[in-house]
Amino acid sequence: MTKYKLEYVWLDGYTPVPNLRGKTQIKEFDEFPTLEQLPLWGFDGSSTKQAEGRSSDCVLKPVRIVPDVERKNGAVVLCEVMMPDGVTPHPSNMRATILDDEGAWFGFEQEYFFFKDGRPLGFPENGYPAPQGPYYTGVGYSKVGSIARQIVEEHLEICLAAGLNHEGINAEVAKGQWEFQIFGKGSKRAADEIWLARYFLERLTEKYGIDIEYHCKPLGDTDWNGSGMHANFSTTYLREVGGKEYFEKLMAAFEAARADHIAVYGPDNHMRLTGKHETQSIHTFSYGVADRGASIRVPHSFVRNDYRGYLEDRRPNSQGDPYQIASQILKTISTVPTSAEATETVAA
Structure with missing residues (x-):
């Protein structure tokens, strides 16, 4: 088993331009992990303009993983921000609601x-x-x-x-x-x-x-x-x-x-x-x-x-x-x- 450094990256709630945020967790895998193997992960939304302090939990849902050559056994995990249920997209989550077409x-x-x-x-x-x-x-x-x-x-x-x-x-x-x-x-x-x-x-x-x-x-x-x-x-x-x-x-x-x-x-x-x-x-x-x-x-x-x-x-x-x-x-x-x-x- 190898310990991988997974940098979860997301867009915060600042307007009109969101900022990139990121934090790292360490997980063990036999080989470079697939998207399906990555867990949901929480963060303090009150510090990113995505929640209030009295109810600050937000959830990161991985949507893309890529190698990170700047870190040994590293990966960058792009995430959507979800509500505490882990299912409902957060209002700041533009990716979840946009029109998409693989032919475009x-x-x-x-x-x-x-x-x-x-x-x-x-x-x-x-x-x-x-x-x-x-x-x-x-x-x-x-x-x-x-x-x-x-x-x-x-x-x-x-x-x-x-x-x-x-x-x-x-x-x-x-x-x-x-x-x-x-x-x-x-x-x-x-x-x-x-x-x-x-x-x-x-x-x-x-x-x-x-x-x-x-x-x-x-x-x-x-x-x-x-x-x-x-x-x-x-x-x-x-x-x-x-x-x-x-x-x-x-x-x-x-x-x-x-x-x-x-x-x-x-x-x-x-x-x-x-x-x-x-x-x-x-x-x-x-x-x-x-x-x-x-x-x-x-x-x-x-x-x-x-x-x-x-x-x-x-x-x-x-x-x-x-x-x-x-x-x-x-x-x-x-x-x-x-x-x-x-x-x-x-x-x-």
Whole structure:
């Protein structure tokens, strides 16, 4: 028997942006445990804004387990928060209630800033560094500094070892800003992987004395870029059938649901979606081929392939909850009948 260090990780009750929490228990297993072998576990919800002190018990329900190479015999266990009965989802548990579809594929582009001493990594104590331009995909000390790439590379290795579908990294437009990409099939799985990747990144920076800043516009009303979490999405129908008529109806549905999307695409998005810096205004919906200033960017490949493939929603921001983002995209898509559904309706 081997003693395994199981780090139970969950989202707390803070709003509008939940925090990651984690605590470790030790359990013996013959080999790396399966999800079914993991017990429920309690915690003090009064310390995480998920319960009151007079009735503070909350329950963690494991939903995903991945290896943790940073600890010998370690594992990270992603959990949903349940009420004391262990069956009823807690009101803060977004994962339990979102719309899911294994045929819906999501690719999230998570941008963020490294912060140290209250400013982006690499910024001088007073004022600003040289203007944006050379930092995006930059190479060399003057572009990315001496430590950021080391953290990013370590994070990449940890995620790959954990079996996450990590698809890439790059330095972003502003100094001290970086991005990683995660892909998943099914809204729950894709969002799980973003939250696990965020956990590994935040924990990794502890040993470097550097913070992760997810705020979508940490430098305020300046000419420096904000941070997004662009959501690339497709469904089985969109990949295999599609068509211009269906696409135009889909875009009309997205325009009609603009406010619903903005409501869950992350707080303070009005600071980022200004119509500048490759964004569309928060008050407007638009789409365009290869247009990074549109709400929805339509890839050239999508049009060439008879309007089949994936689309990119550029409005979600870096603080957004991927569970809610993916669910809202699926809700809007579900309002548009496919040709097969339309045929069935007429026949009925």
